[in-house]
Amino acid sequence: MKFLLAPDSFKGSVSAKEAAEAMRRGVLKARPSARTFTLPLSDGGEGTLEHLVKATKGTIYETMIEDPLGRPICGYYGVTGDGKTAIVELATASGLTLLKKEELNPRLASTFGTGQLIMRAMERGIASFIICLGGSATVDGGAGILQALGFRLLDHCGEELPRGGVYLRELAHIDDSRVDEGIKQAKFRLACDVTNPLLGPQGAAYVFGPQKGADKEAIRELGEALTVWADQIRHKTGVAVHDMPGAGAAGGTAAGLCGLLGAEIRPGFAIVSEMLGLERLLDEHSITAVLTGEGRLDAQTAGGKVVAGVCAVCAGRGIPVIAVVGGIDGDISPLYGRGLTAAFSLVDGPLSVEEAMGRATVLLEKQTEQIVRVFVKAKGM
Incomplete structure (x- = not known):
């Protein structure tokens, strides 16, 4: 037997x-x-990074990055044993557990630190990424990640937007002219077990905003911001992330990465079991x-x-x-x-x-x- x-x-x-x-x-x-x-x-949630690294005899690398509010912290990412794939957990850089309850502020919280982890792995020559979504303190549509990767988010005066989901209401242009070609060619798989769209009553702001500290006014503002974000992504790439299943995951992070990096949303279990x-x-x-x-x-x-x-x-x-x-x-x-x-x-x-x-x-x-x-x-x- x-x-x-x-x-x-x-x-x-x-x-x-x-x-x-x-x-x-x-x-x-x-x-x-x-x-x-x-x-x-594993189902792709928190702990998947360590699990996949151990299972493939890979390595975990520590590096200084920024937390959701821009403060320096020690973050980490994993690389599989064959040296070909990096595993990044959004929660380790942009997670709820990094903030005290009174610090929760989804208007200003950013996924920038997660983008820094991706960049560190890129510097090692990694071109394949598994991004484990979940546990984020952010509702910025993944804009912070993209800013860390070199995307410039500009307002109507051509000035770069500050980090934080609420500022996406002022977005007028997405400039990718300074983004390294390696990033544009890299493969991104998103471990995601929710099907929520980016917008609407089941979207990122309305469903996930409250657990990250958003009151009714913040939910309204973030909903408006993510609508502008989705419209500008469609204008830039032709990809409509507004109602895409799963695009609302991790405060809309999936939307930004699918729309501007061609990321693929897959169930976390499917990614892990396949690997x-x-x-x-x-x-x-x-x-x-x-x-x-x-x-x-x-x-x-x-x-x-x-x-x-x-x-x-x-x-x-x-x-x-x-x-x-x-x-x-x-x-x-x-x-x-x-x-x-x-x-x-x-x-x-x-x-x-x-x-x-x-x-x-x-x-x-x-x-x-x-x-x-x-x-x-x-x-x-």
Whole structure:
């Protein structure tokens, strides 16, 4: 029997790698002769950078950049083991966690620091980028990134706009004459698991603005600014990002990068699983069953989380998928239609959340062992 162990991390408890190893121990307790393959996964959210760097034996580089309000901080980006792809997490340079609650100001917050990280990687000769969106403190449509890359955003007097989403209301011209040709030719993939457009009631300002500190007036101003931004992008490149699915991600960052850099929006899980060779592993080793997992299984799981992604890949191959998760909340029946065979919660008795998190690896090992025992018996092996 061949088992693939492909979990996500259990946030705040164990890493994806630790979870996979705990599952492996459980499998071997139940079936010592089984062959196991571990493939820790991620959905493209925070932590993906470190995960992909470790998985590919890559390197993390630290460098001084600017935070969302222009203050100097130490940031970092990753380069995969083959030296060909840089991974940048928006949250590390332009994230909410970098600001105190009273400092949140989406009118002025900028993604400039994320653009600096891209430039540092470009200086190493990198021409392929994975940008992990999410957790940003900004609603600037990615303008700050583009300013860091050499784009000049000019007002009606030909003066450069200050950084910050609100100033895009004054945008009259996008000048890319000083942008290095290498940047224009580089490949950008955006790890994004939301489908919100840039504009409208489901757009970046209205949906994501409040969580970044925007009041009603700020939401209105930022909505106006992003409308001008989208219009000017279309005027410059012919690309309409106004209603593009996913363009509203990370305060509209996806819109700016798609419109002016030709970036591709893809589900984070798809990018990670492709890089790590999930499908190749399944096909080459004739896997009997896949055990996956994450911290919580709920209605949002089907929207692009690791468990749903694994199910989608395995469904067409007829490979059973069993999820071992920290908790199950609400109706998960849609996942059964997508290929999930069964789901099991870790908790084996009355435990507080803190206790369960502290014992996560032990519980994973124990639950996996019991699952495999049943699976082996059912298969008559």
